[in-house]
Amino acid sequence: MAEAIRRQAPLSRWVIYAVLVAFAAFYLVPLIVTVLNSVRTEQDIGSTSVVGWPRELALSNFGKAWGTYCIAQRCEGISPFMWNSILMVVPATIISTLIGALNGYSIALWRFRGDNWVFGIITLGVFLPEQMKLVPWTLVLRDLGLSNTITALVFIHVIQGISFTTLFCRNYYVAIPPDLLKAAKIDGAGYFRIFWRIVLPLSPPILIVTVIWQFTHIWNEFLYGVTFTTGAQQPVTAALIALSVSVAEAPQYGVQSAAVLIAALPTLLVYLFGGKYFLRGLTAGAVK
Amino acid sequence: MSALRIAGVRKRFGAQEVLKGIDLEVDSGEFLVLVGPSGCGKSTLLNIIAGLEAPGEGTIEIGGRLVNDVEPKDRDIAMVFQSYALYPTMTVRQNITFGMECRNVPKRAQDEAVERVSRLLQIDQLLHRKPSQLSGGQRQRVAMGRALVRDPTLFLFDEPLSNLDAKLRVEMRLEIKQLHRRIAATIVYVTHDQIEAMTMATRIAVMHQGEVQQFADPETIYNRPANLFVARFMGAPPMNCVSARVVSAGDGLAAVIGAGRPDAIQLPLSREAEAGAGAFKDRAVVLGIRPECIAEEDRRFGADERGSIAVEAPVEMTEPTGAETIVLMRLGGEQLLGRVSPDVRLPVGGNARFAVDARKLCLFDPATERLIA
Amino acid sequence: MNVQGRPAAPRRSWRAALAPWLVHLVLWPPLLVSVVHIIGFTGYTSWISFTSSTLIPENDFVGLRNYNSVLASRNWAIATENLLIFGTGFVVLTTAIGLTLAVLLDQRIRAENVLRTIYLYPMAVSFVVTGTVWSWLLNPSIGIQKLVRGLGWEAFRFDWVVDRDMAIYTIVIAGAWQASGFAMALFLAGIRSVDADLYKAAQIDGAGPWRIYRRVVLPAIWPIFIAVMVILLQYTIKTFDLVRALTGGGPGLATQLPSLVVYDLMFQRGLLGRGSAAAVLMLLYLLAVLLPYFAFVQWRKRRNARHG
Structure with a gap:
């Protein structure tokens, strides 16, 4: 195929490149605009538009966004919310990934009665809309005394996440040859030893996919954040909406751009360094 | 002492019965080959012996001990898999010692065992490598090493050679056979390759549709197949099986191919065969004759003249293989294969003369397909 | 089973006896928590x-009252109509862009990896971030309209985001911007998985590159079309963050x-019953897309099993 295309007229090659580059520009515009605005002054943006080259570098925007800007009567910038997100995303990612690996192993390789049913229901959890779970979660969190805490969000994301992590790991583990398991059983290895010595050492690719998926997913999650936490307990996505509401009266696009960039940075970095695994997770979790 | 006794083993998956009452007994030091087409139940039977699947009914005894409720690891067995099933993240040494590690064998004893086995299989240079760094033949050796190191009552081989290329397969075949002789092990070996079965086994169980069709030594299986399935499955090219008629000829009996036709061929039956064929006098039978029993006209079978029958037949096709030439001919209207010396030039489309070995004819009942003579 | 008198197995230690239970103790709780929740x-x-x-x-049963009031409300009717417009526009636009990019990227493009990385990065960023930035660009008093007017074209208008009739299309654009890279990735994977011998056969038959795509490659990957469309459709039903942040x-x-209606009913107006009814309706919309697909x-x- 490609051979045939290569022999085409140079003109059509140029057209192809032009289209591809134009789309690249289209995708990059919001990012570039945000980056540029984050170092522009308010007067600069106000007098022209959000699209423009900085007249002078206003690096102080980042400092304000991080530490002093007022969001909903609190003037600590987005840093406390970033910490909230980190405190939420790190334990939730690790715990849900470990449980998913164990679940996937049980379902895929340690066949038991009803395993197909269990797996079917867990996959249902992948596409069940979050709106169906809001009311029950409210009650569960109240009964556990976790209302409006980061712990509550960790708890929710672990349990929600099990569906995804189990699905990912199970689909990876079913490809492990059954002979390997038979050999291990004859060698005298049990459930835990097979998991620890044989399955887990084979798992790094899928664990990376799962961790990246869970990390970006939980970091970017918004609905649970705004529903179950308020004020100082909110993760950064929820706080950004609060920020955009609080600046609606006196827009501060420069500071806001800096805040948005900081909030997007962790997932962007994960994407840049783990793009291959990120795509694999997207494809596997596509039903979300 | 019997190393393995299987009695009345049945197994069904859903509505399908894959094993329909299997009885086998293997003596210590024997090399049993379970052979049959795919789906015949041979691998299921092996898994049941290993304890990886439970039989629906029946008993398994290994070394005189009933093992139905014994875990695979406690059955005193070792298994070599078709895919080798080497643990990909472990080195060769770890692969071999993993079983001992699970059973808390002291480090010193582990090292000695690895030493012994790796020298036996000439894999001592590979011990630090990962399976992905090994060739197919080397993986095969490591898989055998893992089994040998256990020194079990029973070795189980699940189509161990089918992932190797043709040349390597022949080498490994010989090697496994030598190994069997050297360590006097009891082996149950599953394959779909009838040549492996013939060359390695001390006894063969031919399986088809969940049943043992015949359980005997290779020579009997080959020369006296118990039924038409075995006759057609064992041997390549397979035994010619054509319809024929038993008639009286002189003071004995004969089988006629194409009775009533001008080109009918009459083959006298041996004294031993007449005993069973008597009941089928003047009735239709299926005549089985191995291709190597039809050769060029000057070939002499056996000591006396009576063994070789001269026939003339039209040649339809020849397939020179180098060592011999397979010839497709018509005898009494039926198509048959013969094997002639490569030096003989045969006229395709014309007639040629052949010698037929009448001593090894097999007769089958067309209704039950069982061997009658 | 015949177990005449022989000892079935050597005596097991208490650890061995416990082991099978321990497995279940570890295996079941997380599975049960998932299933039960x-x-x-x-x-x-x-x-x-x-x-x-x-x-x-x-806990008082009131029958279908909540459903009736949700279905009768103007709010829900508009939300459903919007969902249809948004769904159609978003799926068509995203699929078209994704397929175009995939086919173009399949032409042995230099810097393919860089371009792919650029096309896909919006999926890695929160909808909240995306929505915020897009809301600025689309805001007539600060975004693209102002930029163009500042360049001298004083009559230029691009105020869809504040135009009641056009605002929904801004969501379509932002949504397509976000998801088309993903569609591209799925299509490209599909195109690359087509048997290379098919290309060769078609070339020997004398088909040109575009005919090969139209007649050989695209027909071979039609299941991917269906999968992409289903994935995108159920995105649209669940879309919440993007709209919340953009408009x-x-x-x-x-x-x-609909997703905003549910949130509004439950947490702004404190009508849990009605909000739940709306959530169930959302689930039904979703099932209407997913069940046929699973079937x-x-x-x-x-x-395939039968023909395989």
Whole structure:
């Protein structure tokens, strides 16, 4: 195929490149605009538009966004919310990934009665809309005394996440040859030893996919954040909406751009360094 | 002492019965080959012996001990898999010692065992490598090493050679056979390759549709197949099986191919065969004759003249293989294969003369397909 | 089974006896928590949707009252209509862009990896971030309209985001911007998985590159089309963050979507019963998309098994 295309007229090659580059520009515009605005002054943006080259570098925007800007009567910038997100995303990612690996192993390789049913229901959890779970979660969190805490969000994301992590790991583990398991059983290895010595050492690719998926997913999650936490307990996505509401009266696009960039940075970095695994997770979790 | 006794083993998956009452007994030091087409139940039977699947009914005894409720690891067995099933993240040494590690064998004893086995299989240079760094033949050796190191009552081989290329397969075949002789092990070996079965086994169980069709030594299986399935499955090219008629000829009996036709061929039956064929006098039978029993006209079978029958037949096709030439001919209207010396030039489309070995004819009942003579 | 008198197995130590139970102790709790929370939560929300619950859950059965009032409300009617417009526009635009990019990227492009990375990065960023930036660009007093007017074209108008009739299309654009890279990745993977011998055969038959795509490659990857469309459709049903950050559902109700209605009913107006009814309706919309798809996947699997 490609051979045939290569022999085409140079003109059509140029057209192809032009289209591809134009789309690249289209995708990059919001990012570039945000980056540029984050170092522009308010007067600069106000007098022209959000699209423009900085007249002078206003690096102080980042400092304000991080530490002093007022969001909903609190003037600590987005840093406390970033910490909230980190405190939420790190334990939730690790715990849900470990449980998913164990679940996937049980379902895929340690066949038991009803395993197909269990797996079917867990996959249902992948596409069940979050709106169906809001009311029950409210009650569960109240009964556990976790209302409006980061712990509550960790708890929710672990349990929600099990569906995804189990699905990912199970689909990876079913490809492990059954002979390997038979050999291990004859060698005298049990459930835990097979998991620890044989399955887990084979798992790094899928664990990376799962961790990246869970990390970006939980970091970017918004609905649970705004529903179950308020004020100082909110993760950064929820706080950004609060920020955009609080600046609606006196827009501060420069500071806001800096805040948005900081909030997007962790997932962007994960994407840049783990793009291959990120795509694999997207494809596997596509039903979300 | 019997190393393995299987009695009345049945197994069904859903509505399908894959094993329909299997009885086998293997003596210590024997090399049993379970052979049959795919789906015949041979691998299921092996898994049941290993304890990886439970039989629906029946008993398994290994070394005189009933093992139905014994875990695979406690059955005193070792298994070599078709895919080798080497643990990909472990080195060769770890692969071999993993079983001992699970059973808390002291480090010193582990090292000695690895030493012994790796020298036996000439894999001592590979011990630090990962399976992905090994060739197919080397993986095969490591898989055998893992089994040998256990020194079990029973070795189980699940189509161990089918992932190797043709040349390597022949080498490994010989090697496994030598190994069997050297360590006097009891082996149950599953394959779909009838040549492996013939060359390695001390006894063969031919399986088809969940049943043992015949359980005997290779020579009997080959020369006296118990039924038409075995006759057609064992041997390549397979035994010619054509319809024929038993008639009286002189003071004995004969089988006629194409009775009533001008080109009918009459083959006298041996004294031993007449005993069973008597009941089928003047009735239709299926005549089985191995291709190597039809050769060029000057070939002499056996000591006396009576063994070789001269026939003339039209040649339809020849397939020179180098060592011999397979010839497709018509005898009494039926198509048959013969094997002639490569030096003989045969006229395709014309007639040629052949010698037929009448001593090894097999007769089958067309209704039950069982061997009658 | 015949177990005449022989000892069945050597005596097991207490650890060996415990081992099978230990496995179940580890295996079941996480599985059960998942299963119970999925079934239990769905069941509970469904139950609440049949009660008169307002700020706190009640347990009085009121039949279909909540459903009737949701379905009769202007809010829900507009949200559903918007969902249809948004769904259609988003799926068509995203699929078209994704397919175009995939085919173009398949032409042995230099810097393919860089371009792919650029096309896909929006999926890695929060909808909240995306929505915020897009809302600025689309805002006539600060975004693209102002930029173009500042360049001298004073009559230029691009105020869709505050235009009741056009606001929903801004959601379509932002949504396509976000998801088309993903569609591209799926299509490209599909195109690359087509048997290379098919290309060779078509070339020997004398087909040109575009005919090969139209007649050989695209027909071979039609299941991917269906998968992409289903994935995108159920994105649209669940879309919440993007609209919340871009327009907040406005102006007026111009970009209202079912997911926003649910949130609004439950937590702004404190009508848990009615909100739950809306959530169940959302689930039904989703099932209307997913169940036929799962049936289709099963059918294909069975058919392939039969022909395989």
